Amino acid sequence: MTVAKDKISIEGLTGDAAIAHALKQCDLDVLAAYPITPQTIIVEDFQKFAADGEVQTAVIPVESEHSAMSACVGASATGARVATASASAGLALMWEILYCAASMRMPIVFTVANRALSAPINIHNDHSDGMGMRDSGFVQLYCQSSQEAYDTTIMAFKIAEDHDILLPVMVGIDGFILSHNVERVEMLPTDVVTDFLGIREPVQPLHPDKPITMGPLALTDYYFEFKEQQDRAIQEVPKIYKKVEKEFEKLTGRSYGMIEEYKTDDAEIIILAMSTMGGTAKAVADVLREKGEKVGVIRLKMFRPFPVEEICKAIGDAKAVMIFEKAMSFGAVTHPLAMEIRSALYEAENRPMVLDFVVGLGGRDVPPTTFVEGYEKTKKYLEKGEAPLYETLGVRK
Amino acid sequence: MSEKFDEIPMAGNIIKPGNATEYKTGGWRSERPVHIPETCLWIKNGTCGICWIYCPDMAIKLIEKDGKYEFEYDYDYCKGCGICYNECPTDSIKMEKE
Numbered sequence: 060m061t062v063a064k065d066k067i068s069i070e071g072l073t074g075d076a077a078i079a080h081a082l083k084q085c086d087l088d089v090l091a092a093y094p095i096t097p098q099t100i101i102v103e104d105f106q107k108f109a110a111d112g113e114v115q116t117a118v119i120p121v122e123s124e125h126s127a128m129s130a131c132v133g134a135s136a137t138g139a140r141v142a143t144a145s146a147s148a149g150l151a152l153m154w155e156i157l158y159c160a161a162s163m164r165m166p167i168v169f170t171v172a173n174r175a176l177s178a179p180i181n182i183h184n185d186h187s188d189g190m191g192m193r194d195s196g197f198v199q200l201y202c203q204s205s206q207e208a209y210d211t212t213i214m215a216f217k218i219a220e221d222h223d224i225l226l227p228v229m230v231g232i233d234g235f236i237l238s239h240n241v242e243r244v245e246m247l248p249t250d251v252v253t254d255f256l257g258i259r260e261p262v263q264p265l266h267p268d269k270p271i272t273m274g275p276l277a278l279t280d281y282y283f284e285f286k287e288q289q290d291r292a293i294q295e296v297p298k299i300y301k302k303v304e305k306e307f308e309k310l311t312g313r314s315y316g317m318i319e320e321y322k323t324d325d326a327e328i329i330i331l332a333m334s335t336m337g338g339t340a341k342a343v344a345d346v347l348r349e350k351g352e353k354v355g356v357i358r359l360k361m362f363r364p365f366p367v368e369e370i371c372k373a374i375g376d377a378k379a380v381m382i383f384e385k386a387m388s389f390g391a392v393t394h395p396l397a398m399e400i401r402s403a404l405y406e407a408e409n410r411p412m413v414l415d416f417v418v419g420l421g422g423r424d425v426p427p428t429t430f431v432e433g434y435e436k437t438k439k440y441l442e443k444g445e446a447p448l449y450e451t452l453g454v455r456k
Numbered sequence: 457m458s459e460k461f462d463e464i465p466m467a468g469n470i471i472k473p474g475n476a477t478e479y480k481t482g483g484w485r486s487e488r489p490v491h492i493p494e495t496c497l498w499i500k501n502g503t504c505g506i507c508w509i510y511c512p513d514m515a516i517k518l519i520e521k522d523g524k525y526e527f528e529y530d531y532d533y534c535k536g537c538g539i540c541y542n543e544c545p546t547d548s549i550k551m552e553k554e
Contacts, residue, residue, distance in 0.1 A: 164467045225466070263469050272470035285468050287461035 061312050062251055072244040074237035077205040078144070078170045078230070079104035080244070081212035083114055084252040085168075088139035091119035091130035095149035096182045097234035098172040102144055124149040128156035128167075135165035136273055138261030140216065143167065146234060147174035150188045154195075160227045161196025162289060163274050166219030166259070167227040169197065170212060172238035173334070173385075175421045183422020184234040185385035186333065189362070190395045196289055198228040198296055199363040201334045203319075205242040208232045210313055213252055217303045220259050223295045233335040235422065251310060293364050300361065317361040320373045322348065326355025328437055329374055329411075331400065332383040333359045336418075336425055340383070343430040354434070359396070367403045374404065379412040381437050383430065383452075385419045393449045412441060415449035429453050477533075481513065485536030487551045491527050496548040499525050507540035507549065516540060 072080065079101045082090070090109075092102040109118045117134075121127045127143050135141045145153060150171060160167055173189050175181040189199060198218065202208040208230065215228040232238050247255075263271060277285060297317060308314040321341050323329055330340040337358030347354045357373050357380075359366075374380055384396040392398060397415035404410050416433045419425040429452050440446035465471050497504035498518055502525045508516045515534035519526040541549040 162467060263466060263471060270473045272473070273467070275468055275470055277468045281464065281468065284459070284461040284464055288466060291461075 060309070062247055062310055066248045066251075068246045068248075070244055070246065071241045072205050072209075073100060073239050073241050074202070074205045074208045074232040075100035075172060075239065076104055077209040077242075077244045078212050078232070079108070080246060081209045082142055082170075083108045084247070084249045085142070085213060085216055085256060086140060086253060086258075087114065087116040087142055089117045089119065089131070089134035089141045090143065091121050091127045091134065091141075092143045092145065093121055093124045093127045093149060095124070095146050097174055097184075097238040098144045098146045098149075098170070100238070101170055101172070124152040125156060128153040128160060131167045132156060132160050132163060132165050135160075135167050136163070136265045138259060138264035138266075140220075140259045141165075141167045142170065144170040144172075146172045147176055147182075147188050150192060151176060154192065157192050157195040157197060157227075159274065162285065164225040164289070164292070165227055166216070166225055168212065168215045168219060169227055169229045171229055171231045172234040173201075173231050174234040181421040182234070184236050185420045185422065186231075187386045187420075189229065189231050190386040190388070192229070193363060193395065196226060196293065197363060198224075198226055198293065198361070199231065200228065200361055201231040201359070202237070203335055203337045203358060203360075205237065205240070205244050206313070207315060208237065209244050209246065210307065210311065211315070213247075213255070214303050214307050216256050216259075217306075218296065218299055221299045221303075222260075222262060224292055224299055225262065226289075226292055226296070231334065236335045245311070247310065255306065255310060296361075296364050297366060315360055316369075317366040318369050318373060319358040319360060321356040321358070323355035323357060323373050323375070323377075325353055327353040327378045328434065329355045329357055329377045329380045330383065330430060330434075331357045331359065331380055331396070333362065333385075333396065336383055336385070339425060339427055340430055343427045343434075346427070347431075347434065352434075362396075362399075365399050365403065370400065370403050371407055374407070374411060376409050377411050379414060379437050379441055380404075381414045381416060381433050383416050383418050383425070383433065385417075385425075387417055387420065397449060412437075412446055414440065414446055417449060417451045418453050420454075423453050425453065480532045481535055482515075482530075482532045485531075485534060486554055487536045487538065488531065488554055489529060489534065489536065489538065489541055489549050490552050491529065492548045492550065493527065494548075495546045496527060497546060498527055501525075504545065506543050506545060510539050510543045512537065512539065
């Protein structure tokens, strides 16, 4: 049964604050973090909750992000429920330990306000940081709204801590565009969240009474087998994600799916984007539909593991897929999102034309007109029957 | 070493403590220490034992049996570091190429 309306508290919250409120309700044991824009408010708000005695969490203000993730791994190893937050350069400094967190199977929730990487230094949104960590073994969930950020943060713990998974989960929100934008957020009563998540049951925790060794040396003889375990664990995520979301939907009436489909059923051209761009894309699709254009939108929420089946099914018999993505993989065939989509569609019977538009780097605005520009180009490419592998839009050239 | 991925603990965790002895580090050795009993003080009168004190791998066995003193190397774990050879006050240990 969904939670009664009078039990729900409604507030205007930024994406960061929504995540902080979610973390507050998740009964964290440890939060270790180092401040970095545009994630700062998450930890700032949480520290305030801790200072005011609203949470019983050990907050560790470490000296760097490398230490933040290291502290999280150590805490998680003891069986604690652990979270951290970062972005951009801070996330990049964590890089080594991101792989350790995933390989050591630590169910840490890592909230990220996605931001461009240096240089030149830039504090605004793109997905370079998230794409940089895409192979680390983290589950990656990208959110479109403050409400979704709140909901996803709560669900992330349940997914991460599931015994079939035991992997860290990154929850991404677009820096500033969502992290600092106030939206209406419905919040569950804390006891409902507590019941939903339960207490973490660690599988092999560090404990003085039962000593074990974690993260030892494994060379040519065993390393590969541990990677096999890890790969199989992340492949289980869709199953558990669906289960967790179904349970969450029972409480709230809200669910998001691994992908969000919007008017894709009869669409000839599909816009595919992540995070807040999904909202703009849907507005653009509405306007183009009014003009009689058959446009649909797929908003990808789960980037890792990549939901191949769902994507292929949603694309169906569309003539073209236009990908709008906020990251570059310099020197690659196409950029990260388009590479995934191209690979996913390789076995499709009616392979659509795949267009890769790189947009919004360093927080460059991606207004509806950028989508329309891409749409018009796509129509021309379809007529011609060929298209470039990728192109940049919204840059002076 | 023939276990499959699902026959070993998660993430490389070692859930049985004290199993380092299962790993025979003697295979790392490029030079082996050889004992010369004629001049060794332990063999002579059961004294000294400096090699035993210094050995970082507990690969030297000083044995007392029926009033006699015996000396043995445990080549399963001796890495051939040469510390015993270096410390022996009577030059009763030599190093030979493996």
